[in-house]
Amino acid sequence: MQSSAHTAGATPGGVPRLAGHFASLEVQNHAARLGMWLFLSTEILLFAGLFVCYAVYRYAFPEAFAASSRHLDLTFGTINTIVLITSSLTAALAVHYAKEGKNKLVVWMFALTIAMAGAFLVIKGFEYSHKFHEGALPGPHYRMAAVQMAGAPLYFTIYFLATGLHAFHVIVGMTVLGWLMVRVIRNPNLGPNNYTGIELGSMYWHLVDLIWIFLFPLLYLI
Amino acid sequence: MNPSSSTTAEGALPGHGAHDAHGDHHDHPNYLVDGTTIKSWLLTVDHKRIAIMYLVWILLFFLVGGIFAMAIRIEMLTPGPTIMDAMTYNRTFTLHGVIMIFLFMIPAIPAVFGNFVLPLMLGAKDVAFPKLNLASLYIYLAGAFLALWGMLNGGLDTGWTFYTPYSTHTTTSVAPVLFGAFIIGFSSIATGLNFIVTIHTMRAPGITWFKLPLFAWALYATSCIQVLATPVIGLLLAVVTGEQLFQFGLFDPARGGDPVLFQHLFWFYSHPAVYIMVLPSFGVMSEVVATFSRKNIFGYRAVAYSSLGIAFVGFFVWGHHMFVSGQSTFDAGVFGVLTMLVGIFTAIKVFNWVGTVYKGAVDFKTPFAYFCGFLFFTVFGGMTGIAVATTSLDVHWHDTYFVVAHFHFIMVGATVMAFLASIHYWFPKMFGKMYHEGWGLVAAAFIILGFNATFIPQFLVGNYGMPRRYFEYPERFQALNVASSAGASLLAFGFIIVAVYLTYALAYGRASGKNPWRSKGYEWVSDSPPPTHNFVGPQPTFPEEPHLYVDPKKAEVPDAV
Numbered sequence: 001m002q003s004s005a006h007t008a009g010a011t012p013g014g015v016p017r018l019a020g021h022f023a024s025l026e027v028q029n030h031a032a033r034l035g036m037w038l039f040l041s042t043e044i045l046l047f048a049g050l051f052v053c054y055a056v057y058r059y060a061f062p063e064a065f066a067a068s069s070r071h072l073d074l075t076f077g078t079i080n081t082i083v084l085i086t087s088s089l090t091a092a093l094a095v096h097y098a099k100e101g102k103n104k105l106v107v108w109m110f111a112l113t114i115a116m117a118g119a120f121l122v123i124k125g126f127e128y129s130h131k132f133h134e135g136a137l138p139g140p141h142y143r144m145a146a147v148q149m150a151g152a153p154l155y156f157t158i159y160f161l162a163t164g165l166h167a168f169h170v171i172v173g174m175t176v177l178g179w180l181m182v183r184v185i186r187n188p189n190l191g192p193n194n195y196t197g198i199e200l201g202s203m204y205w206h207l208v209d210l211i212w213i214f215l216f217p218l219l220y221l222i
Numbered sequence: 223m224n225p226s227s228s229t230t231a232e233g234a235l236p237g238h239g240a241h242d243a244h245g246d247h248h249d250h251p252n253y254l255v256d257g258t259t260i261k262s263w264l265l266t267v268d269h270k271r272i273a274i275m276y277l278v279w280i281l282l283f284f285l286v287g288g289i290f291a292m293a294i295r296i297e298m299l300t301p302g303p304t305i306m307d308a309m310t311y312n313r314t315f316t317l318h319g320v321i322m323i324f325l326f327m328i329p330a331i332p333a334v335f336g337n338f339v340l341p342l343m344l345g346a347k348d349v350a351f352p353k354l355n356l357a358s359l360y361i362y363l364a365g366a367f368l369a370l371w372g373m374l375n376g377g378l379d380t381g382w383t384f385y386t387p388y389s390t391h392t393t394t395s396v397a398p399v400l401f402g403a404f405i406i407g408f409s410s411i412a413t414g415l416n417f418i419v420t421i422h423t424m425r426a427p428g429i430t431w432f433k434l435p436l437f438a439w440a441l442y443a444t445s446c447i448q449v450l451a452t453p454v455i456g457l458l459l460a461v462v463t464g465e466q467l468f469q470f471g472l473f474d475p476a477r478g479g480d481p482v483l484f485q486h487l488f489w490f491y492s493h494p495a496v497y498i499m500v501l502p503s504f505g506v507m508s509e510v511v512a513t514f515s516r517k518n519i520f521g522y523r524a525v526a527y528s529s530l531g532i533a534f535v536g537f538f539v540w541g542h543h544m545f546v547s548g549q550s551t552f553d554a555g556v557f558g559v560l561t562m563l564v565g566i567f568t569a570i571k572v573f574n575w576v577g578t579v580y581k582g583a584v585d586f587k588t589p590f591a592y593f594c595g596f597l598f599f600t601v602f603g604g605m606t607g608i609a610v611a612t613t614s615l616d617v618h619w620h621d622t623y624f625v626v627a628h629f630h631f632i633m634v635g636a637t638v639m640a641f642l643a644s645i646h647y648w649f650p651k652m653f654g655k656m657y658h659e660g661w662g663l664v665a666a667a668f669i670i671l672g673f674n675a676t677f678i679p680q681f682l683v684g685n686y687g688m689p690r691r692y693f694e695y696p697e698r699f700q701a702l703n704v705a706s707s708a709g710a711s712l713l714a715f716g717f718i719i720v721a722v723y724l725t726y727a728l729a730y731g732r733a734s735g736k737n738p739w740r741s742k743g744y745e746w747v748s749d750s751p752p753p754t755h756n757f758v759g760p761q762p763t764f765p766e767e768p769h770l771y772v773d774p775k776k777a778e779v780p781d782a783v
């Protein structure tokens with residue numbers, strides 16, 4: 001096994017347990033990564049259905065969608081985008097430090113990521129409560145006086161479905177990263193041969209971020 | 223070295239590395255007896271035990287779906303009400319469709335036989351993610367029981383397609399069934415994901431992509447569809463559940479929604495889902511035809527690539543379900559032409575299978591009998607598929623019994639034939655016992671003839687204009703409906719025979735030995751039934767091609783190989 005000698009000052013990393021049915025650790029890690037990529041592809045297709053709905057109804061009701069979009073809080077949306085992109089940076093740094101065996105920094109990076117995810121949800125919560133207050137709600141519950149156009153309730157149906165599903169993914173991502181963080185705290189043995197779990201958790205977080213990067217312009221900007 | 227080398231007597235695999243030349247044979251009990259507590263089954267991560275548990279549940283759901291099919295056929299005996307009222311009839315055909323599609327046909331071959339033989343075919347000890355594999359079983363059961371609960375408490379009347387806006391307005395309880403199907407989707411995704419990773423990473427040294435058994439190729443293509451298409455219907459079912467509960471209005475024309483968009487998203491999954499059902503069947507048949515013709519598979523690469531071809535093209539044909547739904551004529555034409563490509567890929571397979579049988583030394587055992595039935599249903603089901611893909615003809619046939627008969631021929635016929643062929647072909651592999659061959663052939667005759675007798679009248683009655691899903695019909699259709707119901711009882715009788723002799727064989731069948739079919743399939747390298755980790759001793763090697771029975775250079779009939 002390679003030691004982590006090239007990373008001065010780092011604790012030497014351990015190796016993960018090799019499950020009996022894999023030929024080697026390389027194969028096991030390859031399988032884990034491939035599995036994660038496939039899982040991420042299913043997530044993209046899950047959201048693709050919503051993007052199709054958005055495209056169809058935007059084509060059907062261009063003015064109502066534009067007017068409703070103007071009615072979202074662009075400041076909150078922009079802040080949230082910045083928060084989420086920054087959280088992706090810390091998640092990426094966690095993988096970087098995990099490879100170097102810097103366990104404490106990994107924990108800190110994940111803690112920051114989770115904190116930013118929490119901030120994202122809090123800001124989203126403010127936006128939601130504002131929408132509830134205004135009556136910008138899906139389907140028959142729509143009663144916002146400012147935009148009275150056919151198609152506006154559909155816009156807010158899609159808005160709540162897409163951001164709600166995304167928020168659900170944020171919560172799942174926070175849980176996954178929190179679980180990984182606890183694991184590192186209990187057993188700090190990351191290193192160049194032992195970072196696959198951190199990498200997979202981080203990959204999932206990047207997906208959550210990536211979906212928002214598509215949702216933000218579609219819902220807020222255009 | 224030890225008695226287990228007696229496998230040579232019943233046709234050893236000379237090219238394959240012998241792994242069982244070990245004296246410690248008895249220290250490695252087979253997977254069926256390695257742990258006998260209920261817990262050792264329910265919490266197992268062994269792909270073989272998970273496959274057996276899937277088999278038990280899938281057979282149970284097949285029985286339930288079959289009982290509802292018989293109820294439909296009895297109701298259709300007379301033009302008016304026979305044994306139930308109209309609402310019960312609507313619920314009955316919905317139950318039949320939902321159970322047969324989501325609980326039987328989609329998981330049947332991959333989750334049972336794929337799970338059992340795929341790692342054996344790859345020379346692996348298990349699938350890549352054994353715990354995910356077990357989880358997929360419990361997710362499947364959770365979804366199945368939620369859906370069944372919903373069907374029994376209220377029961378929906380929408381048909382298995384859940385078309386909006388009816389499904390969001392009906393007073394029957396749609397939400398639990400939709401949500402159940404949504405949960406089952408995760409199980410399907412988990413199985414597909416597991417198989418793709420397994421095929422990529424778990425192949426024994428020497429098994430290159432073009433030495434994969436064709437069943438593994440078929441499972442790979444199937445898994446790609448499962449992983450890529452299922453999330454879309456997952457989202458759709460969740461949204462429709464929400465529509466029912468909260469009146470989102472996304473597919474409700476009264477609120478500006480577009481019900482045809484629902485159909486697009488629904489068929490984007492549900493048409494590829496047809497290939498989730500039949501591609502594994504094609505894979506099974508590639509194994510069966512080579513084994514029982516005692517000949518190398520003809521056109522290995524063509525068969526392998528055509529599986530991928532069907533999986534790929536299958537994503538671009540969904541519009542052929544919507545020729546009369548308000549789709550543009552141009553779209554309908556494009557979807558019609560693309561649909562015919564599926565026929566080309568399927569024909570490639572059919573010609574190669576027939577080429578495999580050609581001048582082979584056919585051993586006409588039960589699995590081969592089902593192969594013959596399969597070939598018939600695939601060709602005629604496929605041909606009528608080309609017919610209904612022709613827009614002008616489909617306008618007449620749409621939503622008639624002609625379509626019902628068509629998809630029962632291609633989708634159900636092919637899948638059930640392959641399911642029965644697999645259960646007979648791999649019965650010795652799974653249980654180390656032999657079933658009664660004579661009864662096997664008798665039952666196959668009943669089932670194949672019964673299937674024809676059930677659905678050929680439906681082709682005719684559909685062509686005369688009888689719409690599907692109708693509770694009552696004019697008297698002039700009665701003769702054909704009675705014929706169809708009579709055929710269905712033949713079919714049911716065949717299944718009862720199979721159930722009886724297979725149950726008997728499970729208890730009293732004679733020991734099969736390691737490889738009773740003298741198959742060259744990789745899955746027969748291990749013992750039958752296999753030990754818990756599939757192989758005892760060093761990793762087996764696979765120097766030969768799969769399905770290699772004759773060296774082409776030494777063949778007696780050179781042009782046949």
